[in-house]
Amino acid sequence: MDLQYSPADEEFRDEVRTFLEENLTPELRRAGRLATSVYHDHEASMKWQEILRRRGWAAPGWPVEHGGCGWTASQHYIFSRESTIAGAPALSPMGIKMVAHAIIKFGTEEQKEYFLPRILTGEVFFCQGYSEPESGSDLASLAMQAVDDGDDLVCTGSKIWTTHAGEANWMFALVRTTRGPKKQQGITFVLVDMKSPGIEVQPLVMTSGEQIQNQVFFDQVRIPKKNVIGQIDDGWTVAKYLLEFERGGSPASAKLQVQLDEIAQAAANRPGPNGPLLDDPLFAVKLADLRIRCDVLEVLEYRNLARLSEGKNPGTASSLLKIINTELSQDITVLALEAAGPQGLAYQPHATMPGGPVHDHSPPQDGYVSGEAWQAVAPLHYFNDRAGTIYAGSNEIQRNILAKAELGL
Amino acid sequence: MDFTLSAEQSELRSTVSSFLRKRYELEPSRSAARSSIGWQPEIWQAFAEEIGILAATLPEEVGGDGGGAVETMVIAEELGRALVVEPFVSTVVLGAGLLRRAGGSKARAVLEGIASGRERVALAIDEPDSYPSGYEVATSATRAGDEWVLTGTKTMVGDAPLATRLLVVARTSGERRDPAGLSLFLLDFDASDLPADVKVHSYRTIDDRWAADIEFRDVRLPAEALLGEADHAGSLLDPAMDEATAAVCAEAVGLMRKVFADTVAYAKERRQFGQPIGSFQALQHRMVDMHIELERSVSAAYLATLRLGDAPDQRARAVSAAKVTLSRAAKFIGENAVQLHGGMGMTQELAVGHFFKRLTAIQAEYGDADFHRVRYARLSDHRSRAATGEAGVRSGAVAVG
Numbered sequence: 001m002d003l004q005y006s007p008a009d010e011e012f013r014d015e016v017r018t019f020l021e022e023n024l025t026p027e028l029r030r031a032g033r034l035a036t037s038v039y040h041d042h043e044a045s046m047k048w049q050e051i052l053r054r055r056g057w058a059a060p061g062w063p064v065e066h067g068g069c070g071w072t073a074s075q076h077y078i079f080s081r082e083s084t085i086a087g088a089p090a091l092s093p094m095g096i097k098m099v100a101h102a103i104i105k106f107g108t109e110e111q112k113e114y115f116l117p118r119i120l121t122g123e124v125f126f127c128q129g130y131s132e133p134e135s136g137s138d139l140a141s142l143a144m145q146a147v148d149d150g151d152d153l154v155c156t157g158s159k160i161w162t163t164h165a166g167e168a169n170w171m172f173a174l175v176r177t178t179r180g181p182k183k184q185q186g187i188t189f190v191l192v193d194m195k196s197p198g199i200e201v202q203p204l205v206m207t208s209g210e211q212i213q214n215q216v217f218f219d220q221v222r223i224p225k226k227n228v229i230g231q232i233d234d235g236w237t238v239a240k241y242l243l244e245f246e247r248g249g250s251p252a253s254a255k256l257q258v259q260l261d262e263i264a265q266a267a268a269n270r271p272g273p274n275g276p277l278l279d280d281p282l283f284a285v286k287l288a289d290l291r292i293r294c295d296v297l298e299v300l301e302y303r304n305l306a307r308l309s310e311g312k313n314p315g316t317a318s319s320l321l322k323i324i325n326t327e328l329s330q331d332i333t334v335l336a337l338e339a340a341g342p343q344g345l346a347y348q349p350h351a352t353m354p355g356g357p358v359h360d361h362s363p364p365q366d367g368y369v370s371g372e373a374w375q376a377v378a379p380l381h382y383f384n385d386r387a388g389t390i391y392a393g394s395n396e397i398q399r400n401i402l403a404k405a406e407l408g409l
Numbered sequence: 410m411d412f413t414l415s416a417e418q419s420e421l422r423s424t425v426s427s428f429l430r431k432r433y434e435l436e437p438s439r440s441a442a443r444s445s446i447g448w449q450p451e452i453w454q455a456f457a458e459e460i461g462i463l464a465a466t467l468p469e470e471v472g473g474d475g476g477g478a479v480e481t482m483v484i485a486e487e488l489g490r491a492l493v494v495e496p497f498v499s500t501v502v503l504g505a506g507l508l509r510r511a512g513g514s515k516a517r518a519v520l521e522g523i524a525s526g527r528e529r530v531a532l533a534i535d536e537p538d539s540y541p542s543g544y545e546v547a548t549s550a551t552r553a554g555d556e557w558v559l560t561g562t563k564t565m566v567g568d569a570p571l572a573t574r575l576l577v578v579a580r581t582s583g584e585r586r587d588p589a590g591l592s593l594f595l596l597d598f599d600a601s602d603l604p605a606d607v608k609v610h611s612y613r614t615i616d617d618r619w620a621a622d623i624e625f626r627d628v629r630l631p632a633e634a635l636l637g638e639a640d641h642a643g644s645l646l647d648p649a650m651d652e653a654t655a656a657v658c659a660e661a662v663g664l665m666r667k668v669f670a671d672t673v674a675y676a677k678e679r680r681q682f683g684q685p686i687g688s689f690q691a692l693q694h695r696m697v698d699m700h701i702e703l704e705r706s707v708s709a710a711y712l713a714t715l716r717l718g719d720a721p722d723q724r725a726r727a728v729s730a731a732k733v734t735l736s737r738a739a740k741f742i743g744e745n746a747v748q749l750h751g752g753m754g755m756t757q758e759l760a761v762g763h764f765f766k767r768l769t770a771i772q773a774e775y776g777d778a779d780f781h782r783v784r785y786a787r788l789s790d791h792r793s794r795a796a797t798g799e800a801g802v803r804s805g806a807v808a809v810g
């Protein structure tokens with residue numbers, strides 16, 4: 001047993017580092033550094049996707065014949081970790097990391113040919129239409145009505161919390177084609193052209209003032225049956241398959257470690273009760289505690305990685321990791337806010353790079369910022385990060401899953 | 410021992426709460442807060458003229474009703490419950506507390522103005538490169554003949570954009586971190602009409618209030634701008650800051666009562682998996698824990714309020730105990746109220762999101778939990794307490810109530 005990378009992995013890591021060094025412009029790094037949530041500035045993230053695409057690295061997890069890299073589990077981990085450490089903007093997860101896998105596994109040849117290359121270039125940009133006002137944690141109860149009408153399904157109802165519905169030109173959605181005794185049956189997985197008549201996107205204003213999520217209203221929207229993925233009435237099979245990609249997958253420890261490094265750096269220059277805040281024992285102990293949790297998370301991720309490398313399914317580990325990393329991430333945003341001090345209470349989204357427009361805020365004409373940009377990011381990041389324990393299956397739901405599947409309760 | 414309100418105090422509570430229920434709605438107050446005015450002047454006027462809360466706790470000789478710490482607690486809690494952004498604590502508790510202690514005819518005139526709703530006061534104390542609440546002050550005031558010359562930069566001056574007066578803490582002697590050597594100056598202020606030697610950057614805060622960074626560039630002040638004695642502002646600041654801290658603790662209680670009640674109601678109403686989410690035991694336990702934090706908070710707010718008249722060390726310990734308790738509860742209750750509302754808790758559509766932001770900001774106001782833990786520890790002689798067996802909040806001082 002050891003924690004070392006193999007020489008081949010180290011070689012790969014150096015290759016990735018060189019690439020990042022050469023291609024990440026200061027502007028792109030800025031988008032990562034000033035992000036206020038997991039949703040990075042859309043333009044920067046699309047630019048980075050294009051740079052990666054040209055190198056053949058935009059969708060490393062896809063099968064090679066569709067443009068994937070054929071990497072080992074270790075290589076995926078290294079790539080993701082190094083990208084984060086270097087400050088690369090995060091790519092939108094909805095297309096490359098989610099719906100593409102459903103298309104690859106369940107799609108027709110025609111669907112693969114149309115969508116996969118366009119997802120890579122960004123010509124097609126997806127949002128995820130699962131949640132409905134009355135169906136959140138209980139996703140399978142979803143009720144968006146889809147009536148069979150010749151070559152089309154005609155959809156009426158609404159989806160909510162749809163991230164980047166405003167930026168997206170396609171949505172993958174779950175709709176109700178049949179109502180039966182078992183709610184998981186009768187759901188259909190469809191791809192929806194956002195330009196279809198009858199669709200209306202209404203932005204939601206979140207606590208941070210950012211408008212990234214939306215409610216999407218469907219009024220008699222016609223969806224051609226050729227845009228169904230898998231079988232009609234059997235969309236739950238597709239959705240369940242995708243869920244694994246939403247929860248497990250990308251390593252979080254690197255991002256969290258980088259955030260702690262940034263806090264430490266900032267705290268070295270902030271006043272504490274006796275000299276720099278970083279030297280205040282109360283602060284230093286909290287920082288140490290979070291670092292310990294990060295170190296341990298990294299090892300948990302390696303253990304998960306080792307299982308995946310043996311070809312095993314992540315299983316309940318994805319629930320466990322989701323709980324650990326979202327709660328750790330939230331605690332890190334708390335420490336950042338503490339470090340920001342009084343200036344962390346100023347509302348200054350103009351000093352940040354949010355993942356969408358900001359509601360009801362007119363920046364000062366002279367662009368004034370009280371304190372530094374990281375202090376402006378701190379409260380917004382704290383607010384937005386509360387979502388981590390709510391979405392992708394709330395942490396209560398993950399604990400229910402673990403209680404049942406892992407403990408047999 | 411007695412924890413009941415007097416008849417007058419109960420009436421005060423119901424007057425304030427029924428006024429706010431009728432006249433202070435969340436939507437208009439948020440729109441006002443985000444407008445260029447930043448608040449509702451007509452509400453402030455009604456506070457003075459219709460329900461008398463701006464005068465309730467001021468001395469009779471300046472037109473007040475002579476109320477004390479309990480009256481302040483009652484008012485602040487109700488203001489919290491309605492998420493009032495108008496500057497009650499900074500003007501009526503902190504500002505008036507400083508002016509009252511400083512005395513003199515200028516202070517008296519401003520106090521009269523506060524009672525009648527004409528004046529609003531902001532305290533400029535924190536600085537960009539100083540540990541907050543620590544009296545670490547680099548802004549200086551030096552004597553030049555009959556005048557003072559004020560130089561330095563203040564940050565996060567709460568409510569300054571709507572203030573008519575500034576109280577500025579400046580160093581008149583001693584080193585930057587010296588607790589002594591501070592003085593308090595009173596300045597006329599109008600953020601929309603500033604002299605060339607004062608530069609103001611106003612901004613909204615995360616909880617929809619207003620604050621400003623203020624730069625004083627060799628501002629000349631007349632001799633009478635000095636309040637109280639030179640070099641001795643600490644003796645005014647310590648008790649007034651403690652009173653303000655106790656008041657925001659009471660405000661936090663009001664905020665938490667509202668989000669807690671909303672959360673329980675939401676859990677009964679919101680259905681998933683064919684049943685109210687409040688039927689899930691995981692959530693029931695969470696809400697019980699919120700309830701426990703709230704009861705702790707109410708007790709802590711009483712402790713601070715009822716100790717404000719004690720000797721300085723006892724007063725300060727009680728206030729620190731309260732602020733630590735309230736900060737912890739504000740975080741726990743605020744975060745879990747959001748969590749239990751799911752996606753809805755993340756929006757600005759329900760009250761909970763707005764209250765959560767105020768609960769977040771309040772944790773940092775008047776010293777965060779760490780600041781107060783350290784102050785409590787410093788004021789607790791752990792060793793001799795252990796040796797004498799002296800314990801509890803009632804020992805060593807006058808009885809509660």
Ligand SMILES: Cc1cc2nc3c(=O)[nH]c(=O)nc-3n(C[C@H](O)[C@H](O)[C@H](O)COP(=O)(O)OP(=O)(O)OC[C@H]3O[C@@H](n4cnc5c(N)ncnc54)[C@H](O)[C@@H]3O)c2cc1C
Nearest residue numbers: 128130131136137161163387391394396689748749751752
């Ligand atoms: C920022 C953000 C982005 C999102 N992006 C998208 C997106 O792009 N596409 C999309 O489809 N959806 C998206 N979502 C929606 C997200 O998936 C839902 O918010 C989530 O599933 C929870 O549903 P809900 O909000 O209806 O809360 P509810 O399901 O109403 O839950 C409320 C509370 O009850 C708890 N609860 C529910 N059931 C149980 C139980 N059985 N036991 C114990 N506790 C329980 C929950 O944990 C939660 O605390 C997003 C949400 C957020 C906040």
